[in-house]
Amino acid sequence: MAKNGLKMLLTAGAFALAGIAPAKAEFPERQVQVIFPWSPGVAYAVSQVVADRMGKELGQTMPVNSVTGASGVKAALNVLNSPANGYKVFDGYVAPILFAPLLGKTPFQCEDFEPLYGVGSNGFAIGVRKDDDRFPDLPALISMAKENPGTLKYSGAADISIPHMVAALMLKNANAPARSVPYNDTGEGWKDFISGELDFMVLNSGNYKANKDDIRVLAVMSDRPMSENGIPGPLPKDYGIELGVEGLAAVGWNWWVVKKGTPPEALDKLRSAMKAALDDPATQQKINDLGFTPLPPETFNPGFYTENCRRVRSQLEAGMEAIKWEKEVTR
Amino acid sequence: MNQKLGKLAFLALLLCIPLFVFYDIATRFAAEGVASGSAENNAAMYPRLVALLLLFLILIQGARTLMDRSDSAGRGANLSLAALTKYRRSVAVFFLFLLYLSAFRWFGFMIATPLFLVSVQFVLGYRNVIATVFYSGGVTIAIWFAFSKVLNLVLPAGDYFG
Amino acid sequence: MFDLTWFPVGLSQIAFTALGVFIGIVIGVLPGLGPLLGMVLLTPFAMYMEPVAGLSLLLGVFVGGTFGGAVTAILLRIPGTPIAAATLLDGYPMAVQGRDREALGLAVSASAIGGVIGGLYLVFGVPVLASLALRFAPPEYFALAAAGIVCIAVVSRGSTIKGLIVGCIGLLIATIGIDPFAFFYRFNVDTQWLIGGVGIVPLVLGLFAVSEMLAQIQAGNLNTSAGVRSIRIPPSAILDTLKSGINVIRSSTIGTFIGALPGAGSVIAAFVSYAAAKAAAKDPDSFGKGNPDGVIATEASNNACCGGTLIPSLALALPGDPCTAVLLAAILLLGFIPGPQLFTDSPDLISGIFSSYMVANVFLLFFGLFLVPVFVWFVNIRRVFLVPAILVLCVVGSYGVTNSAQDLWFIPIFAVLALVLLKFDYPLAPLTIAPVLGPILEENFRRSLIMSADDYSIFLTRPICTTILVVSAAALFLSLLPENALKRFAKRGTN
Numbered sequence: 001m002a003k004n005g006l007k008m009l010l011t012a013g014a015f016a017l018a019g020i021a022p023a024k025a026e027f028p029e030r031q032v033q034v035i036f037p038w039s040p041g042v043a044y045a046v047s048q049v050v051a052d053r054m055g056k057e058l059g060q061t062m063p064v065n066s067v068t069g070a071s072g073v074k075a076a077l078n079v080l081n082s083p084a085n086g087y088k089v090f091d092g093y094v095a096p097i098l099f100a101p102l103l104g105k106t107p108f109q110c111e112d113f114e115p116l117y118g119v120g121s122n123g124f125a126i127g128v129r130k131d132d133d134r135f136p137d138l139p140a141l142i143s144m145a146k147e148n149p150g151t152l153k154y155s156g157a158a159d160i161s162i163p164h165m166v167a168a169l170m171l172k173n174a175n176a177p178a179r180s181v182p183y184n185d186t187g188e189g190w191k192d193f194i195s196g197e198l199d200f201m202v203l204n205s206g207n208y209k210a211n212k213d214d215i216r217v218l219a220v221m222s223d224r225p226m227s228e229n230g231i232p233g234p235l236p237k238d239y240g241i242e243l244g245v246e247g248l249a250a251v252g253w254n255w256w257v258v259k260k261g262t263p264p265e266a267l268d269k270l271r272s273a274m275k276a277a278l279d280d281p282a283t284q285q286k287i288n289d290l291g292f293t294p295l296p297p298e299t300f301n302p303g304f305y306t307e308n309c310r311r312v313r314s315q316l317e318a319g320m321e322a323i324k325w326e327k328e329v330t331r
Numbered sequence: 332m333n334q335k336l337g338k339l340a341f342l343a344l345l346l347c348i349p350l351f352v353f354y355d356i357a358t359r360f361a362a363e364g365v366a367s368g369s370a371e372n373n374a375a376m377y378p379r380l381v382a383l384l385l386l387f388l389i390l391i392q393g394a395r396t397l398m399d400r401s402d403s404a405g406r407g408a409n410l411s412l413a414a415l416t417k418y419r420r421s422v423a424v425f426f427l428f429l430l431y432l433s434a435f436r437w438f439g440f441m442i443a444t445p446l447f448l449v450s451v452q453f454v455l456g457y458r459n460v461i462a463t464v465f466y467s468g469g470v471t472i473a474i475w476f477a478f479s480k481v482l483n484l485v486l487p488a489g490d491y492f493g
Numbered sequence: 494m495f496d497l498t499w500f501p502v503g504l505s506q507i508a509f510t511a512l513g514v515f516i517g518i519v520i521g522v523l524p525g526l527g528p529l530l531g532m533v534l535l536t537p538f539a540m541y542m543e544p545v546a547g548l549s550l551l552l553g554v555f556v557g558g559t560f561g562g563a564v565t566a567i568l569l570r571i572p573g574t575p576i577a578a579a580t581l582l583d584g585y586p587m588a589v590q591g592r593d594r595e596a597l598g599l600a601v602s603a604s605a606i607g608g609v610i611g612g613l614y615l616v617f618g619v620p621v622l623a624s625l626a627l628r629f630a631p632p633e634y635f636a637l638a639a640a641g642i643v644c645i646a647v648v649s650r651g652s653t654i655k656g657l658i659v660g661c662i663g664l665l666i667a668t669i670g671i672d673p674f675a676f677f678y679r680f681n682v683d684t685q686w687l688i689g690g691v692g693i694v695p696l697v698l699g700l701f702a703v704s705e706m707l708a709q710i711q712a713g714n715l716n717t718s719a720g721v722r723s724i725r726i727p728p729s730a731i732l733d734t735l736k737s738g739i740n741v742i743r744s745s746t747i748g749t750f751i752g753a754l755p756g757a758g759s760v761i762a763a764f765v766s767y768a769a770a771k772a773a774a775k776d777p778d779s780f781g782k783g784n785p786d787g788v789i790a791t792e793a794s795n796n797a798c799c800g801g802t803l804i805p806s807l808a809l810a811l812p813g814d815p816c817t818a819v820l821l822a823a824i825l826l827l828g829f830i831p832g833p834q835l836f837t838d839s840p841d842l843i844s845g846i847f848s849s850y851m852v853a854n855v856f857l858l859f860f861g862l863f864l865v866p867v868f869v870w871f872v873n874i875r876r877v878f879l880v881p882a883i884l885v886l887c888v889v890g891s892y893g894v895t896n897s898a899q900d901l902w903f904i905p906i907f908a909v910l911a912l913v914l915l916k917f918d919y920p921l922a923p924l925t926i927a928p929v930l931g932p933i934l935e936e937n938f939r940r941s942l943i944m945s946a947d948d949y950s951i952f953l954t955r956p957i958c959t960t961i962l963v964v965s966a967a968a969l970f971l972s973l974l975p976e977n978a979l980k981r982f983a984k985r986g987t988n
Contacts, residue, residue, distance in 0.1 A: 033485045035896070039815050040533045045822035052537055063483050065896040066533075069689020070671045070678070077685055078897060083493045103676050107685075153944060159371065159674050181943050182371065182674050184936070187811045187818075188756055194809070195627040197944070210810040210832035290825050331369045331946070341917050348662060355680055365677045370942035374672040374679055377935040378665060385661035392654050421707040428703070428884060429905055435888060436898035444885055451881040455715050470882050474889055482520075482534055484893045 027086060027266040034064040034256070035079050036091045037072030042206055042290055043254075046120055047091050049286045050256075050277055057273035064091070071160070072096030073106055080108055084259040086266030089116065092257045098313055099160050102320070110309035113257035114267060116274045118300025118308075120292035121253040124156075124163045124221040125231045126170075127203040129194065130214050138218040139239050141200060145176035150330035152178040155189035156202035162252045163202040165319035166221045169244035170236055172322040177329040204252070205230040206291030221250055230293055244322070248308060249315035253295065255305065271302060335396060342393045349389070352382035423454045439489030444471040505546045510849045513553020514856040520554070521561015522868060524702055524883065525694045525890030527574035528558025532819045540826040545845035549853075551823055552846065555816050556853040559759060559796055560604040560861065567596045567788070568872045571702040571883070575693050576795050578925040579763040581701070582648070583780060583787030590783050593869075598730025599785050600792045601861030603741060606734060607793030608854035610745035611752070611800025616847050618749075622801075623808035626753045631940040632951055636961035637754070638934035641761050643965040644768035645923040646972045648781075653972045655919045663927025664934070666691050673936045686899050694894045697925055698887045699907030704915075706880045707908060715877045726862045733785070740770055740786050741793045748794035752801020755811045759798040760929045764922075766794035772968075796857075800850060807843065808833060 034051050036044055047064045055062035067075040072095045079090040092113060100106045128135045135141045145152050156164030159182040171178055181198060183189030186207070193201040194214065201207075203215065208231045217233035223246045224235075236243045243250065256274060258267070275297050277283055284294040300308070356375040360366035365374040427450050434443035448467035457463060478484045513535070520531040531554040539547035562577030567584035580600065587596035614622065629637070642660060649656020669680045670690025681687035709715075734741060744766035751762040770790035771780040780787050802813030803820075810832040812818035821831045829839055836843055872879075891901055911921055945951035953959050 030488060031485050039818065040529070040822070041812065041815075041818040042822045042825060044533075044819075045536070045826050048537060049826070061483055063485055065485065067896045069692075071676065073671075074689035074897070077688075081685075083490055085493055087488075100676070105676055105678070150946075160676050179943070179946075181940060183940070184673060185756060191627060191755060191805075191809070191811055192630050195630065197630045209830050213834060286826065289828060290822070327371070331371075338917060341913075345658065345662070348665060352665060352680070359683075360677075360679075363677055365672065365675050369947050370674075370939040372675050373939075374675050374677050377938060378668045378679065381661055381664045381668070385658065385665065388654055388658045388661060392658060395654070418711060421710040424710055424880075424884075425707060425905065425908075431884075432888065432898075432901050432905070435892075435901065440889070448881045448885065451884070452877060455710065455877050455880070457715075457877045466878060467881075470885065474882075474885060477523075478889055478893060482530075482893065484534075485896075486889065486892065487898060 027263070027269050028058055028060065030087065031060055032058060032062055032087050032089060032270070034062060034089045034091055035075050036064050036066045037068065037075035037093060037096055038066065039068055040066055043292075046287055046290050046292050047254075049283060049290070050119055050274070053277035053280055053283045054273045057276045058269070071100060071158070073100050076100075076106070076108065080112065080259055082259070084261035084263075086258055086262045086270055088258070089270065090257050090259075091119075091254055093254045094162055094252060094312070094316075095158075095160070097255075097257070098309065098316060102313060102316055103160070110313065111306060112260050114260050114262050115302045115305030116256040116258065116271055117278055117297050117302070118253060118255045118295035119278070120287050120294050121248065121251040122204045122206070122292050123230055123251045124166055125203050125208065125233055126167065126200055126218045126221065127208070127215045128200045128218060129196070130216050132199075132216075135200070135216075135218060137239075138234065138236065138241070141218060142171075142174045142176045142239075142241065145171065145178045146174075149177045150179050152199045153181055153197070154178050154200045154202065155181050155183050155193060155198050157186050157189065158182055158184050159323070160320075162250075162319075163204065163221075165316065165323060166243070166245060166250050167202045168322040168326045169319050170219075170221070170241060172325050173242040173244050177326055179330045180323075180326060203231070204291070205293070209291050223247075223250070230288075230291070244318060245315045247311070249312045249319075251293075255300070255308070257305075335399070338396050339393065342389055342396065345389055346386070349382035349386040352378050420454060420456075424451055427451055427454065436487055437489060437491040439492070440475065440486040441471065442489065444474070503545065505543065506549045506845060506849055507852060509542070509546045510549040510553045510852045511856045511860075513550040513555075514557035514853050514860055515553075517554035517557020517559075518561040518564075518857075518860055518864060519557075521558040521574055522564050523890055524565065524571055524887045525574070525698050525894055526558075527562065527576060527894075528555045529815050529819065530894055531555075531558045532816055532823075536819060536823050536826070539823050544827040544829065544842055545849070547827060548820070548823060548842070548846055549849035551820055552849045553853045553856070555799055555820070556608055556796065556850070556857055557860070559799055560601070560792070560857055563600040563604065563788075563792055564597065564865070564868050567600060568593060568868065569702075569883075570705045572697060572925075575697045575925060575929070576759045576763060577791075578697060578701070578760065578922060579648075579767045579791040579795075580788060582767065582791075582922060583782070583784050586781070586783035587785065587788065592783065594726060595730070595733070595785065596788055597865050598726040598862075599734055599788045601726065601858060601865070602731040602734040603744075603789040603792040604796040605854045605858035605861065606731075606741055607745040607748060608796035608799060608857060609851060610742065610793070611749045611797030612847070612851045612854065613800075614746075614749040614797075615800040615803050615850065619804055619808050622750070622753045622804050625750075626755070626805050627809075628957060629754055630955075631937040631944065632955050632958040633961070634754070634756070634933060635937040635941055635952070636958045636965070637751075637757065638761075638930045638937065640961055640965040641765060641926065641930045642934070643969045643972075644764050645926060646969055647768040647771060648764060648922055648926075649920045652918070656923050659914065659919050659921070660923035660927045663924045664931045666696075666924075667928040667931025668935070673932065674939060686902070689897075689900075691903055691928065692891070692895050692897075692900045693925075693928055695891045695900050695903035696907050696928065698891055699904035700911045700921055700924060702883060702887050703904055703908035704911035706883055707912065709876060709880060715880070716875055726865050728862065730862070731858070734789055737786055737789050740773075740789050743769060743773070744790040744793040745797035748797030749801035749804075751794075752798035752813055753804045755802075755805050755813045756933060758814045758929065759795040759802075760926060762798040762801075763791040763795045764926045766790040796854070803846070803850065807831065807835065807846065 051062040051064045067078045076096040079088045097110045156167045220233040278297045287294045360375045431447040445467040452463045520526045562574035563580045566572040566577040566581035570585040572578045584596045645660040646653045678688045747766045748762040751757045802817045805811040806817040824831045
């Protein structure tokens with residue numbers, strides 16, 4: 001009782017000081033912020049585009065704030081350690097919401113969040129330098145890797161990441177081990193690839209767009225031609241090589257989520273605002289310009305989230321096995 | 332002589348840092364299997380090197396301090412109770428600062444800040460009540476305006492209020 | 494590669510560059526906030542503007558924000574941004590000696606001139622510097638970061654060993670949190686609080702700002718002001734800076750080159766230039782006690798660094814630091830694709846970026862000279878009013894960058910650490926540069942070994958890497974020798 005009294009007093013004080021009338025509290029009473037798990041950059045701009053448009057729906061500016069550290073886990077915890085009131089939306093990438101829980105590094109699971117909508121995906125491809133004539137096509141690269149196990153070097157971003165996992169899976173299926181050099185900043189990996197320190201690279205659609213003229217795509221990491229990926233090129237299965245993953249497990253993606261227990265009114269408001277933002281062709285065009293593929297809100301809707309978590313998780317487990325295999329064979 | 336002892340005590344305190352590094356590597360790192368192996372999985376490789384270097388440097392500095400007879404350069408450490416009372420104002424402000432940090436999250440910027448400003452001015456011995464009230468209100472609103480309105484940053488509204 | 498017929502520049506371009514520089518300086522002056530935050534906050538506006546004007550606004554913030562931290566570093570011993578941590582080494586002692594006007598004037602003009610020199614390197618050196626930067630692979634980055642650690646020894650006035658002790662503590666602090674490669678939380682004593690590591694902004698604010706406020710409370714005289722005269726910087730400050738022409742050119746060159754290496758950054762550029770200026774000086778002992786060359790070196794360098802980071806960003810679509818990463822995102826948002834083909838496809842945009850960068854540095858000089866009296870007025874507020882407000886600004890500034898209430902607790906921890914270290918005559922500067930260098934040092938050390946299959950000879954078989962390592966080792970050895978041994982050696986040489 002005493003606690004409640006104090007709480008009311010303080011609440012009243014807060015409103016008085018902030019000059020806000022506590023009457024008819026309708027969500028959102030204050031700014032909704034998006035918690036973004038990486039340093040600002042291109043992916044941040046994607047979130048900014050969506051937040052900007054969504055803010056118009058909510059009648060406010062919706063800031064995107066970056067909370068970095070611990071491979072995104074810190075940002076996830078930042079949201080989960082705050083009250084479930086809908087004022088913090090987490091920009092959920094695969095690393096914090098699926099990889100880290102899978103490794104037992106988090107007190108939460110993918111399902112501890114309440115989903116809004118999927119935002120965008122980023123497809124991958126195996127690329128080599130344009131003038132590198134050792135590798136006319138994917139089979140040439142595979143056979144060289146088979147003959148000299150562990151001597152070819154490549155980068156697929158961080159050690160525990162989708163691009164590395166996809167490449168490791170494909171190489172495992174082809175029994176062609178190569179040495180993965182981890183980079184937390186994809187740009188640094190790109191530099192060492194262009195300068196010849198690395199033999200091949202797992203490109204994303206942004207890398208591809210920016211450097212079309214200097215690289216050759218050997219294979220697109222997808223089970224469908226070009227599709228959601230945005231990079232033209234042959235598929236591994238065209239050469240009879242199994243990719244080992246399908247759908248959203250083969251690409252990077254982000255899904256906006258809030259803490260479980262968020263009141264339904266707030267959830268509804270956020271969902272309809274986000275859907276309106278994503279349905280806007282201008283938003284989709286901007287996401288596209290940034291090198292990401294917008295996820296259609298019809299499919300990647302709140303109802304599909306749990307299913308998506310489950311499907312991707314089971315494939316990630318296979319991917320982790322492939323990374324383990326790669327280390328055992330090349331070290 | 333007292334000064335030399337203080338310096339050595341400080342070095343002994345610093346010695347805890349590399350010792351903690353070695354201890355954590357021997358326990359938590361080892362349990363997780365990242366205390367050895369190739370460069371990729373060996374999370375202990377680099378901190379161990381730095382800790383060894385630090386240990387070496389601390390020992391050299393310790394030896395130097397022991398051999399130094401003049402000891403005139405250092406201001407020395409004179410940590411007695413009498414000295415502490417001299418620090419009472421800064422210690423009080425420091426504790427207010429800690430309180431402010433917790434209040435900042437739980438009760439929000441708008442409540443915590445004016446209270447903090449008023450109490451710091453009180454501790455600093457400023458007794459003009461009207462000026463204090465205007466000052467703390469003014470600074471709070473000015474900072475709130477600059478950060479929240481101009482820079483569009485979200486300041487904490489107070490987790491306590493849900 | 495491109496033509497230089499970009500003059501005259503458009504009016505809106507000039508106006509937005511000026512606005513950007515102004516906003517940048519103001520944000521840079523606020524404790525903790527730097528150019529990155531300013532650019533992030535303005536991107537949503539820039540993306541609706543005409544491309545060159547939008548990018549001019551962001552470039553202005555980049556240039557102004559990089560300088561802004563120097564103002565409070567000199568006047569209050571609070572580096573508004575980590576970038577300015579090296580500036581206070583000599584800037585604050587100058588202010589204490591009543592040479593605040595001179596220090597600020599030098600900082601403004603060195604920043605502007607350094608920025609212009611960096612811009613010249615940018616305009617004329619893009620292809621060469623970009624290809625040179627490509628020759629730096631993980632072993633070379635490791636060697637460069639190791640050289641940065643040696644700079645700690647050179648920067649540490651008085652005792653090299655004490656400086657290195659503090660540097661090693663800083664390197665270990667940087668290892669707290671998730672391992673760069675293995676998914677493992679190091680030294681987090683099983684708390685969530687430390688899994689993300691120690692933030693550099695709360696660290697710097699605690700180390701310098703809060704500790705300084707506590708020390709001022711300690712010193713008393715709370716009802717007096719700092720007593721800085723209302724000052725206007727004479728334009729002759731530019732001439733004073735030019736007197737140290739060699740220092741300006743050397744520091745700008747170092748700044749540009751380190752900026753051109755993706756991931757190195759302006760904090761390192763500032764410290765390396767400072768160490769170089771000190772090593773080249775006739776009276777190295779006067780550094781850290783208010784030597785104008787210390788201010789010139791760091792400020793020329795960190796603003797030249799901006800021009801440097803633009804080189805790989807524009808030529809290779811490789812952002813040199815977080816600020817240019819935001820700039821690249823803005824270029825994308827404006828409908829262009831950064832990368833080599835930008836030079837052939839959109840030469841107007843490239844020349845617009847180049848000219849805005851140059852113009853921004855001119856405005857920096859203008860605003861710097863013009864706005865300084867305003868900042869001095871702020872510093873002159875009585876301490877009983879100034880101290881509490883700065884404490885609040887530190888908290889809000891840190892929160893604005895990290896968005897984390899948990900990270901605020903690093904501020905008091907490092908404030909206490911600073912007071913203890915000062916009490917025992919240990920330098921603080923290594924504690925700011927080491928956490929910046931630490932991740933670069935470790936990641937590239939281990940990455941090199943991954944590339945070579947754990948063969949350490951990779952560090953000794955690559956000419957650039959080996960040269961940097963040998964030179965650094967020699968410099969470290971010399972700085973560790975007792976001073977009188979060196980003097981004796983020198984005497985024998987002359988006799």
